[in-house]
Amino acid sequence: MTHPDTLTFHLIDEPEPGPRWQALFAALWPGYRAWYLQDGDAARPGPEHARAALRRHMPELVPTWSALVDLTSGDPVAARMLTLWDPPRFLPGCAQVAVPGPDPILVRNYDYHPDLCERVVYSSRFTGRQIIGTGDCLWGLLDGMNEDGLVASLTFAGEAGSGTGFGIPLVIRYVLETAGTVAEAVAVLRRIPVHMAYNITLLDRSGERRTVLVRPGAPAEVFELAAVTNHRGTTPRDPAHAARFRSVERQRALLSLLAAAPGPAAAVDAFLRSPLYNTEFDRGFGTIYTAAYRPAVGTVEYAWPGSRWTLGFDSPAGTHEARYRATGAAAA
Incomplete structure (x- = not known):
């Protein structure tokens, strides 16, 4: 197709x-x-x-x-x-990294099928906290940031099966509605049941960062690891799944990026190149967007090959025509 x-x-x-x-x-x-x-x-x-x-x-x-x-x-x-209690399974790919510093930044690629992306950024005050993030499941979020400077983003953790719990987009929404720091967010994630395994990377305005692995029927695991793709920690439990999505290769690229201590622009640019940028769109593994959250300044920049869209909490409603497939982009 x-x-x-x-x-x-x-x-x-x-x-x-x-x-x-x-x-x-x-x-x-x-x-x-x-x-x-x-x-x-x-x-x-x-x-x-x-x-x-x-x-x-x-x-x-x-x-x-x-x-x-x-x-x-x-x-x-x-x-x-x-x-979103006990919904059907869904398995996006994704990669994300939280870079510390005076201007901390969380950058993520959302890798999925174009037909299954809402293509909506939602700015809201549903419970009093101002939140901006990428919408999914009509009111959930794939990633987002609140006015306190807390950022949260998800990746599938590469573990088969599902259980009793909430779909992860509503969990991301709930974390941002009820927590203002990484510590508070971790406490929320320890008590909310989820229906599938996901890595949730957290960053706050102070530069504090954690990744929380949530899975159905099991306690949440908290890692200081700030670069995650589609497996637990740094060693996949399902090597075949990790190989299919080049999860280890992409995580190693993120760890190298962290070691280079990139500024915000360099971090975003790395996500638009191989091996982080993916083009297997028809197989549900194409990079639909790159999002870069900067809690110190309260902005999110969406990036695609050839265009950028920078938004804040008070940006007026509008649209952006995004080129998500480009000649010379990363090979599948």
């Missing part, structure tokens, strides 16, 4: 869920509904079970969830899906 060379990314600036979110839901709900029910309705949790899980583990998000459900006209399937 051939995809266009450009995608349009949208910045939604909406403090509380409103007409912009409702338009997003109308555009994307048919696809999300099909994804959510792909294994049949009985495979997903019932409405009371899903609602109870959200109330138990993420009570701060319940008022926002209720407002979202109202904007769907009370769609019962949407109400269940929006809790």
Whole structure:
């Protein structure tokens, strides 16, 4: 299948869920509904079970969830899906690094299939904290930063299987809504059940950084490792999966980048080159965007071959035409 060379990314600036979110839901709900029910309705949790899980583990998000459900006209399937409790599996690739210094920066590549990316940046104040980040699952986040200077970003940890817990985009949202430092974020991640294994890299304004490996039915593991791809620590538990996604090779490139102590511009440029930039788009392993969060200055820069889009918490709503496939980009 051939995809266009450009995608349009949208910045939604909406403090509380409103007409912009409702338009997003109308555009994307048919696809999300099909994804959510792909294994049949009985495979997903019932409405009371899903609602109870959200109330138990993420009570701060319940008022926002209720407002979202109202904007769907009370769609019962949407109400269940929006809790992201026990959703279907999803396995993005990704790579990320947290670079310390007076201007600390977290840079990440989101590697997935172009058709499965919302292409939305959302700036919000759902629970009072201002947050900007890359949207997924209609109100979750793949990566983001809050006004306190906490940054969080995810990568799949390369472990097969799933269990009982929340889909990771809502976990990233919840961390940024309820924590202001790396230490506070680690405490949140230790108690939230997740349905698949992920590495979550954290950075705050002070330069503190940690990576937390979360997995279903197991305690979270906390690493000082600041360069992660798609396996646990530095030794994959599933060597075949790691080899398929060149996970060790990409992590070694990140560790070399860290050792070079790059400035923000050099760090971003490295993510647009092989082996960090990937072009296997049709197989769900192409770099859809690079995001660089700078908590000391409160900005996120989205980067693609040939263009940049720098945003802050108060940037006005708008769009950016992004070229994500370029002649001479990293070979698959």
